[in-house]
Amino acid sequence: MFTPTDPGFAEEVAAFNLSTQHQPDVAFGALDAEDVATAVKWAAEQGMPVAVQSTGHGASNAIQGGLLISTRRMLELSIDPVERTARVGAGVRWKAVVDHAATFGLMGLCGSTTDVGVVGYTLGGGLPIMGRKYGFASDHVIAFELVTADGTQRRVSKDENPELFFLLRGGKGNLGIVTAIEFHLFPSEDIFAGGVYFDGQHAATVLDQFSRWVDTLPTEASASLAFLRLPDMDIIPEPLRGKFVVHLRYAYQGDAAVATQLLEPMRQCAPFMMDATGPLESTQFDSIHQDPDQPVPARERGFLLDRLDHQVKEAILRHFGPGVESPVLMAELRLLGGALAVSADGEDSVSGRDAAFSFFMAGMAVPPLAELLPQVYDAVQEDLREASSGSTFVNLHGHFVDAEDRDRAWAPRIRERLKRAKAEVDPNNMFSFGHVVGLPVIDQTVLLEDVVTTGGDAVPGN
Numbered sequence: 001m002f003t004p005t006d007p008g009f010a011e012e013v014a015a016f017n018l019s020t021q022h023q024p025d026v027a028f029g030a031l032d033a034e035d036v037a038t039a040v041k042w043a044a045e046q047g048m049p050v051a052v053q054s055t056g057h058g059a060s061n062a063i064q065g066g067l068l069i070s071t072r073r074m075l076e077l078s079i080d081p082v083e084r085t086a087r088v089g090a091g092v093r094w095k096a097v098v099d100h101a102a103t104f105g106l107m108g109l110c111g112s113t114t115d116v117g118v119v120g121y122t123l124g125g126g127l128p129i130m131g132r133k134y135g136f137a138s139d140h141v142i143a144f145e146l147v148t149a150d151g152t153q154r155r156v157s158k159d160e161n162p163e164l165f166f167l168l169r170g171g172k173g174n175l176g177i178v179t180a181i182e183f184h185l186f187p188s189e190d191i192f193a194g195g196v197y198f199d200g201q202h203a204a205t206v207l208d209q210f211s212r213w214v215d216t217l218p219t220e221a222s223a224s225l226a227f228l229r230l231p232d233m234d235i236i237p238e239p240l241r242g243k244f245v246v247h248l249r250y251a252y253q254g255d256a257a258v259a260t261q262l263l264e265p266m267r268q269c270a271p272f273m274m275d276a277t278g279p280l281e282s283t284q285f286d287s288i289h290q291d292p293d294q295p296v297p298a299r300e301r302g303f304l305l306d307r308l309d310h311q312v313k314e315a316i317l318r319h320f321g322p323g324v325e326s327p328v329l330m331a332e333l334r335l336l337g338g339a340l341a342v343s344a345d346g347e348d349s350v351s352g353r354d355a356a357f358s359f360f361m362a363g364m365a366v367p368p369l370a371e372l373l374p375q376v377y378d379a380v381q382e383d384l385r386e387a388s389s390g391s392t393f394v395n396l397h398g399h400f401v402d403a404e405d406r407d408r409a410w411a412p413r414i415r416e417r418l419k420r421a422k423a424e425v426d427p428n429n430m431f432s433f434g435h436v437v438g439l440p441v442i443d444q445t446v447l448l449e450d451v452v453t454t455g456g457d458a459v460p461g462n
């Protein structure tokens with residue numbers, strides 16, 4: 001247990017997203033489910049709100065006050081290679097699962113980086129690299145172990161607490177703290193994947209070709225296109241350093257010859273600077289998107305798109321095309337559809353099933369860029385409003401500005417179900433931080449602004 005003046009407090013509450021500085025009254029590092037249950041019961045006695053963090057990758061809004069339970073020491077991991085299942089504790093990152101599963105020729109459905117936590121990612125649906133082939137990660141959950149607001153430990157599966165099982169798959173941290181999760185694994189063989197980098201001057205051609213190409217892809221193929229303004233830093237390979245590039249990401253499972261043939265129309269559409277596609281081990285998944293592997297101060301916004309038509313392409317080029325000075329480091333179109341469009345057993349709370357693309361923007365939340373980002377995000381969102389369902393995929397929603405914005409992560413019908421379940425298992429709204437339904441937003445935006453505009457030294461409220 002740490003209070004703000006204790007040594008170790010800052011480390012305990014630190015988030016991967018450096019622009020978010022959590023300021024709980026108390027932090028607690030849990031070792032197991034029993035610890036989580038004890039901490040939750042203690043908070044209930046104090047009438048204290050409770051937040052949970054494993055890696056802080058999803059720390060888009062800061063926590064102010066209350067108890068923050070850190071699960072990062074809950075590193076239980078076991079794999080049953082015969083049943084092709086995994087069981088992981090709440091602090092396990094995807095990298096540990098991917099590496100261990102690979103020794104059995106298996107893989108889990110991780111996303112663009114294996115640095116994120118399995119539990120936080122999966123509770124938000126979990127949009128995987130191989131999503132169009134297998135669907136969302138949450139489609140393949142067997143069971144959750146959950147501590148609810150009264151400190152009770154419950155097993156949640158299709159047969160045990162089925163309403164909670166429905167809602168936890170995509171419902172994020174609304175209903176309690178998940179201490180462990182069990183899920184299916186898949187064969188990791190025959191993956192062809194990687195990225196093709198085009199000079200940004202060809203952005204219009206590449207985007208146009210991408211919009212037609214995606215319609216030809218089978219469900220075995222997943223793809224995204226990112227407009228990247230890469231910093232002039234040593235960590236970026238020389239031909240790309242300091243450049244504006246368009247990055248096609250591609251992943252296919254099956255015959256490598258088919259994978260190559262399918263990719264060809266994109267490779268041919270414009271001269272590329274680098275082609276890093278080829279046969280890939282699942283342990284190399286991080287090389288596809290090349291997401292940052294060190295903590296960064298980021299401010300992000302995402303929403304779902306119904307189409308990629310002429311108007312959408314025009315708007316994207318207007319904001320992110322060649323010659324545009326943009327503070328946005330990455331603007332990404334991720335193709336949905338395929339198995340992502342169908343819920344594994346007909347029902348869950350994942351949004352994005354009926355959308356065509358996820359659109360996601362990220363920028364460095366450092367002065368002076370931090371002040372520009374919200375305006376740019378608002379302008380892009382307004383320009384894409386007609387093609388947007390108005391809803392978001394909760395994992396890629398980014399920083400939310402108010403309760404209405406936060407609510408866009410769930411369709412009204414699901415939101416009502418989440419509220420009803422929350423009234424039952426969390427009647428005093430103990431789990432009131434982050435992406436939760438129907439609660440007022442604590443003044444977290446002010447905190448974030450304070451932090452980013454002063455380079456991270458601000459004390460909230462000063």
Ligand SMILES: Cc1cc2nc3c(=O)[nH]c(=O)nc-3n(C[C@H](O)[C@H](O)[C@H](O)COP(=O)(O)OP(=O)(O)OC[C@H]3O[C@@H](n4cnc5c(N)ncnc54)[C@H](O)[C@@H]3O)c2cc1C
Pocket residue numbers: 052053054055056057058059071090110111112113115116117118119120121122123124125126127128129172173174176177178179291292395396433434435
């Ligand atoms: C670089 C990067 C790439 C990403 N790529 C993808 C991607 O490809 N696909 C995708 O779907 N998402 C992606 N994400 C989003 C990521 O899945 C979410 O941010 C997710 O919340 C991270 O979970 P975490 O536990 O690591 O983060 P944390 O910040 O520790 O947790 C985030 C939230 O998850 C919930 N949560 C975490 N642990 C628990 C728990 N034990 N019980 C209950 N609730 C809990 C809480 O609401 C918490 O506030 C990406 C994020 C980053 C930063």
